[in-house]
Amino acid sequence: MPFIPALGQSDFRELRRAGAGYVDKTPFLGQLLADPAQVVLFPRPRRFGKTLNLSTLAYFLEKRDEDLSPLFQDLAVWNDPAAREHFQRYPVLFLTFKDIKTLSYETTLDAIRTEVQRLYSQHQHLLKSDALRPDERRHYEHMLLGEISEEDCRGSLRELSDYLARHHGQKVAILIDEYDTPIQSGYLNGFFDEVTLFFRNFFSAALKDNPSLFKGALTGVLRVARENLFSGLNNVIVSSILSDRRYATSFGFTEAEVASVLAQARPDGVSAARPAPLPDPTLPRVEEVRAWYNGYRFGGEVIYNPWSILNCVASGALRPYWVNTASTELLQHLIARRGLGLSSETEALLRGEPVEARIDENIVLRDLDQQPEALWSFLLFSGYLTATAVREELGEVTASLAIPNLEVRVAYRDLFRSWLRRGLPERRHAEALLRALLGGDAPSLEALLERLLVTVMSYQDPAGREPEKLYHGFILGLLVQLEGDYDVRSNRESGLGRADLLVRPRAPGRPGVVLELKVPQRGETPEQALLAAARQVRDRRYAVELVAAGAAPVHELAAVFDGKRAWVKLVDEVLSGAKDGHLQG
Structure with a gap:
């Protein structure tokens, strides 16, 4: 049966019922259920199967009238007797924060309220349960109506887990997907302290000393424990991508799984591990797939990004799929x-x-x-x-x-390009900047760099102890646009020292550029900083490497940055001005 990718489908039951291709990750369930840790946090990059794994766990554990055994009978977990003992045995609270990317604390809290209200709606059969007291029923009804205060939100998982445990006579599994998405939004949009305080109380109530808790699992991208987010939660164990071999292959695809997917997806049944007698037009070769999507190491294992692999199988094309969906x-x-x-x-x-x-x-x-x-x-x-x-x-x-x-690598290139477009939204301006650099057109380069600085950078950005390094990285990012035709080097040994930036053509006869960057020191004028940069370029013979490589002509430039101002001059012009007395060293 061919492997048919279900792109964007993270609901395990829907995926299985649709007959879509599924790489069996259910050994993860047995490992987690056997883990003595009560709560486990799984930090993994985006689009590595975290939501699908939690969905699979939820369907396996959740106590319900519907028999879900057909979903699992041909999967590895069904052959694990210890895991089978937990099948459809527990109430489950499964919530996700992956779409909570808002601009204020108020809108973040509203989104959390909506998620909490959805959870309470899923279990409103509790209103008929003798396990709830009259006051608890009234509170539950308020939650269903959306009358949820911030304090109600903080304690919502703890209260609902208590209700469910009393009603079912069984402890509860709490599964939280992408727990850190709202926290990152808080950091970016200026409400970090408020959102961190909220989640500290929210997680503590649900996961610490909760007598109704059977097992907790959280996923996210980052572990932000030092923000006191999990302060006091000594029952949370983190599955590190650096050292935890137990769950190394639980998220993402292994080499063997990728080879199996490619083999199943090929209509002629040709193995992806060996060349076909004739080129297969529908899918790239395994070597190409490896170069594009391999490279991750989790717990010492080679892991592929599953989102990219599935999209590659679906389209037959090698493209940056993960980058186009990642935040x-x-x-x-x-x-x-x-x-x-x-x-x-x-x-x-x-x-x-x-x-x-x-x-x-x-x-x-x-x-x-x-x-x-x-x-x-x-x-x-x-x-x-x-x-x-x-x-x-x-x-x-x-x-x-x-x-x-x-x-x-394409992601870095595209990020620099999009950043450049924010500062120079018209393509002709970005192209003009690179033309000015390679043409030694100092006035045009100065004007375009200053325009970019004004648009992209804030006054606070260069205020660190080594602002020159920020500008150095800033320029290097722009020069990524030249890859292919030029080698761009920074702090490269050349002549009698290290040039800040060298732009060396890969083929002789093309222009080369030496660029020395300075930030005025205390009491120094931009003109004095330009002179210091120009003298450094000439005295240390930075252009030697470019001349030896056949660059022609070689443009020697000095650039000075101060806040959002930029000054760019040809070295010859600066030195000539100093000789004539126009600049003072």
Whole structure:
């Protein structure tokens, strides 16, 4: 039977009844049910099957009149006697926050109220139960009507789990999907403290010392424990993508699963592991699929993004499917404020080289703007980087980080392009900026860079201790547009020192660029900073490498940034002006 992808279908029962292709992830159920931890948090990147796994767990556990055994009888979990003991035995509370991406705390709270009201509606048979007291029935009716205060929301899961446990004589499973989505919105939109305080109380009431709780499972992208979100919840165990081998293959597809999907999807039955006698026009070869979508490491296992694999099977085309659906708002924010980290490290990543970074699994959202390890940790856990090697010494984790695959590399390119379009919305302006750079047209480059700075960057962005690094990353991001025809290098050894940026043509006879960046020091004028940059370019002979590579002509440029102002001059012009007395060193 051919494998037919059910794109966007995260309801397990609907997927199975439709006869859609399903990669059997039900061993996850047995592992979780055997886990002594009462509550487990699964941080994984977006579109790695988290919602479907929780849906599968909910249908397996939930006590209901309908017999759901046909959904599971041909799956691995049905051959697990210990897991079978839990089949359709418990009341289940399953809620998702994946769509709560609002601009204010008030609208976030309204969305949570709607989700809580939906849960209460699913179990309104409790109104006829002798397990509820009259005052509890009245409160339940208010909840059904949407008359839900903020305090009601905070305690809603605890109260409903108590009602269900008393009615059924059985403890309750609480499943929460994408728990951190509203928290990220709070960070981006200025209500972080309020939303964090709410969820601290919400989770504590439901998951800590709840006598009605059988098992809890949460999914999300980040672990934000240091925000005191799970303070006191010593029963929450985190399944780390870095070290937890137990659940390493529970989310995402393994190499063997991808090969099986491709083999089932091929109409001629040709194995994806070996070439067909004739080219198969419907699906890419496994080597191409590997290059585009492989690269993730969870618990030491090679893992593929399932969303991309299923879309590739459905369309027969290699495209950046995951990137087009993932939320990039937080990443866009970080690019604009940080230049995506130190530019030399960004450059190494874009060249396909790993970078070493200290990783903190407890993401501190407040630190993303200032702390390099927080930024690298965010990029790792959100799927924009992968850990090719992990070392731990004295409790400190260090990882070798790399861009996982072609799909994510395209993501970086497209993010920089979209960022550039925000500042220069007309395509002709972006193209003019690159023409000015390669043509050594300093006045035009100055005007376009300043226009971009005014549009994209805030005055606070360059205010750190090393503002030059932000501008360095800012320029490097723009130069991603040149990949293919040029090698772009930052802090590259050339001549007698390291140039800030070198743009070297891959073929002789094309122009090359040396660009030295400065931020005025205390008491220094922009003109003085330009002179210092120009002298550095000439004295340290930064253009030597470009001349040796056959670049012609070679443009030597000095650029100075101060807040939202930019000054760009040709080195010859600056040095000539200084010689004539127009500039003072």
